[in-house]
Amino acid sequence: MIKGDGSGHPLFLLCEDYLESVSVATSTGYEYSQLRRDVIKLLEPLGGISTFISKGDKVLLKPNMLAAKEPDLAVTTHPALVQVVAGLVMEAGGIVSIGDSPGYGNYQRVAGKCGISSAARNSGATLIEFNEAIELKGSGTFRSIHLARSYYEADKIINLPKLKTHEMMTMTCAVKNLFGAVIGAEKAAWHLKAGRSRELFAQLLLEIYQLKKPALNIVDAVYAMEGNGPGSGDPIKLGLLLAGENPVAVDLIAGRLAGIPANLLHIERKAVELRLPGALREHIALCGIPVEMLPAVRFKLPAGLDVQFGLPSILVKALKAHLTSFPEADKNKCIACGVCRDACPPAAITIQNSALSIDNARCIRCWCCRELCPYNAMSTKRGLLLRTLDQLSKITNR
Numbered sequence: 001m002i003k004g005d006g007s008g009h010p011l012f013l014l015c016e017d018y019l020e021s022v023s024v025a026t027s028t029g030y031e032y033s034q035l036r037r038d039v040i041k042l043l044e045p046l047g048g049i050s051t052f053i054s055k056g057d058k059v060l061l062k063p064n065m066l067a068a069k070e071p072d073l074a075v076t077t078h079p080a081l082v083q084v085v086a087g088l089v090m091e092a093g094g095i096v097s098i099g100d101s102p103g104y105g106n107y108q109r110v111a112g113k114c115g116i117s118s119a120a121r122n123s124g125a126t127l128i129e130f131n132e133a134i135e136l137k138g139s140g141t142f143r144s145i146h147l148a149r150s151y152y153e154a155d156k157i158i159n160l161p162k163l164k165t166h167e168m169m170t171m172t173c174a175v176k177n178l179f180g181a182v183i184g185a186e187k188a189a190w191h192l193k194a195g196r197s198r199e200l201f202a203q204l205l206l207e208i209y210q211l212k213k214p215a216l217n218i219v220d221a222v223y224a225m226e227g228n229g230p231g232s233g234d235p236i237k238l239g240l241l242l243a244g245e246n247p248v249a250v251d252l253i254a255g256r257l258a259g260i261p262a263n264l265l266h267i268e269r270k271a272v273e274l275r276l277p278g279a280l281r282e283h284i285a286l287c288g289i290p291v292e293m294l295p296a297v298r299f300k301l302p303a304g305l306d307v308q309f310g311l312p313s314i315l316v317k318a319l320k321a322h323l324t325s326f327p328e329a330d331k332n333k334c335i336a337c338g339v340c341r342d343a344c345p346p347a348a349i350t351i352q353n354s355a356l357s358i359d360n361a362r363c364i365r366c367w368c369c370r371e372l373c374p375y376n377a378m379s380t381k382r383g384l385l386l387r388t389l390d391q392l393s394k395i396t397n398r
């Protein structure tokens with residue numbers, strides 16, 4: 001068992017000790033030459049790529065490769081960004097591999113469909129699959145955590161997340177992207193352990209980040225995803241790239257840019273509670289483009305999100321059934337392929353005679369079923385009170 005991140009630092013350092021820098025740059029699209037110029041500009045205020053990479057470093061790029069989806073759907077990190085970063089790291093003398101462990105499906109198929117195989121081929125990087133784990137000691141709440149060996153043993157990690165909404169955690173960006181270092185089926189086991197607790201799952205994600213800190217995080221927010229992310233939301237053009245050494249700080253800025261209320265961001269709230277570096281806005285130095293040039297957007301949030309309107313806990317308890325949303329298969333789209341059933345951590349989904357049913361009492365609302373359905377056939381059945389409020393807001397907005 002290995003303790004901590006190998007640097008001699010304790011797992012958690014206090015936020016007051018640090019000032020974190022996050023750089024933001026505009027980018028109009030994924031055309032290679034322009035994107036390369038944009039990434040170089042993005043990294044300039046942070047000292048350029050050579051600040052993070054030394055000659056001979058074995059560098060692992062960790063894009064979001066959630067599922068076998070085309071790049072234009074904004075489910076996965078765009079391959080052009082992966083290729084650009086691979087090229088820059090090689091120019092700095094790094095030896096580059098690209099790897100992930102997708103939520104579901106054959107790795108080569110996922111890598112092919114989302115364009116990452118081509119990005120590896122075009123740049124000369126090695127595409128690797130996470131298939132061997134190493135056991136690491138957690139901080140106490142989690143006794144041990146298994147991470148991919150090739151991830152843990154890389155000299156440097158460059159985290160390449162996609163900015164997206166997330167039905168369970170509200171947003172996925174730099175911290176959540178590192179959950180990909182947990183191999184395949186073990187992801188479901190962690191969902192099961194965390195159950196319905198967003199807080200516990202957020203703590204797990206923050207521990208995973210602390211066990212192997214990325215050297216650099218570069219966020220693909222040129223096209224991001226809003227609505228029912230992370231697998232079936234809508235692409236939204238934000239035209240931005242973000243970068244920073246600390247994924248907590250990068251996520252905080254990404255959340256503000258997406259216009260997501262801080263009280264809905266479970267990872268950020270947990271990071272504040274744990275007093276992690278980068279968890280407070282006043283300890284982040286924003287560089288790159290001036291704040292007034294940043295777009296003012298408000299991402300559409302996922303339909304299944306827990307929204308409790310700041311009600312007192314006694315009322316939330318009483319109205320729980322009416323405030324809670326559950327997944328529901330769309331009979332016109334579902335082909336009973338079984339992907340969701342196989343991925344469901346508490347085995348709440350059954351399929352009989354091609355008819356799918358969900359046991360809501362078992363469902364932990366992790367939304368893995370919706371995230372991984374290849375046919376976008378899993379929708380959201382919103383609680384009665386939420387549906388009533390939806391109707392009221394439609395009437396008042398007329």
Ligand code: SF4
Nearest residue numbers: 334335337338340373
């Ligand atoms: S909801 Fe989607 S993943 Fe589940 S069985 Fe139907 S088509 Fe397959």
Ligand code: SF4
Nearest residue numbers: 344363364366367369
């Ligand atoms: S039914 Fe869907 S949301 Fe519920 S536990 Fe299973 S995978 Fe998670």
